[in-house]
Amino acid sequence: MKNSQLYKGSLNTIIMKLLEEKGRMYGYEITQKVKEITKGDLHITEGALYPALHKLEAEGLLEVEVERVDNRLRKYYKLTEKGTTETVNRLAELEDFIKNMQSIVNPKLSY
Amino acid sequence: MKNSQLYKGSLNTIIMKLLEEKGRMYGYEITQKVKEITKGDLHITEGALYPALHKLEAEGLLEVEVERVDNRLRKYYKLTEKGTTETVNRLAELEDFIKNMQSIVNPKLSY
DNA sequence: AAACATACATAAAATTCTTATACATTGGAT
DNA sequence: ATCCAATGTATAAGAATTTTATGTATGTTT
Numbered sequence: 001m002k003n004s005q006l007y008k009g010s011l012n013t014i015i016m017k018l019l020e021e022k023g024r025m026y027g028y029e030i031t032q033k034v035k036e037i038t039k040g041d042l043h044i045t046e047g048a049l050y051p052a053l054h055k056l057e058a059e060g061l062l063e064v065e066v067e068r069v070d071n072r073l074r075k076y077y078k079l080t081e082k083g084t085t086e087t088v089n090r091l092a093e094l095e096d097f098i099k100n101m102q103s104i105v106n107p108k109l110s111y
Numbered sequence: 112m113k114n115s116q117l118y119k120g121s122l123n124t125i126i127m128k129l130l131e132e133k134g135r136m137y138g139y140e141i142t143q144k145v146k147e148i149t150k151g152d153l154h155i156t157e158g159a160l161y162p163a164l165h166k167l168e169a170e171g172l173l174e175v176e177v178e179r180v181d182n183r184l185r186k187y188y189k190l191t192e193k194g195t196t197e198t199v200n201r202l203a204e205l206e207d208f209i210k211n212m213q214s215i216v217n218p219k220l221s222y
Numbered sequence: 223a224a225a226c227a228t229a230c231a232t233a234a235a236a237t238t239c240t241t242a243t244a245c246a247t248t249g250g251a252t
Numbered sequence: 253a254t255c256c257a258a259t260g261t262a263t264a265a266g267a268a269t270t271t272t273a274t275g276t277a278t279g280t281t282t
Binding site for chain 1: 230237
């Protein structure tokens with residue numbers, strides 16, 4: 001990930017949310033989608049992405065389907081049942097996190 | 112910090128924002144203030160806090176004033192001029208970060 | 223022919239945080 | 253009187269995540 005330190009720790013949640021929405025995605029597609037959504041602010045690097053995907057798979061949250069498209073390898077990831085359940089929790093945590101960070105940035109609004 | 116991984120990378124920004132607002136604070140006070148603001152969600156541990164404060168000081172973003180209160184040592188931290196300037200940048204980054212994360216969580220709103 | 227985009231991967235190093243421990247004072251409860 | 257909780261700072265070992273750099277290979281554009 002590029003730029004701000006703030007994105008540290010949010011990669012797994014981002015991956016899981018995108019997969020929840022799209023059904024299945026491959027690694028490179030995830031990087032492009034995130035770049036698009038954040039208008040270029042967030043560039044997920046391969047060095048961060050692939051180990052993260054492999055770990056989520058090892059934890060049983062994702063499963064992979066390998067396909068060959070245009071003679072190039074693609075690994076499509078999708079949420080397992082366990083992963084889907086866990087995504088609900090992670091998104092709830094994310095919403096709390098965002099609220100908390102907003103309370104810190106803008107304490108005037110907490111009346 | 113306790114619970115969610117999401118807070119990783121946000122500690123420095125939290126510290127700087129609180130100092131910008133309060134003028135000066137000591138470590139323990141920061142932990143209590145954050146606990147209060149987040150209604151107990153975020154517990155900043157000493158093992159994370161003190162190294163972070165020392166590093167910000169080493170970078171010239173914070174300066175320290177040692178005082179003895181009730182025979183207990185207190186180290187009050189405040190932003191340097193450099194730190195104040197940098198805080199503006201960090202808060203802008205935080206706002207972008209929050210917006211980006213909201214775009215990811217709630218893509219429907221991005222029409 | 224070179225450069226760029228697509229597509230995956232790993233390994234060393236840096237960074238940040240968790241967990242555990244340490245020391246010292248004050249105040250309240252047993 | 254003694255113990256425990258709260259206040260206050262600190263460090264060190266280890267874990268986890270990310271950065272940076274590198275590698276492989278194909279397809280497309282200039």
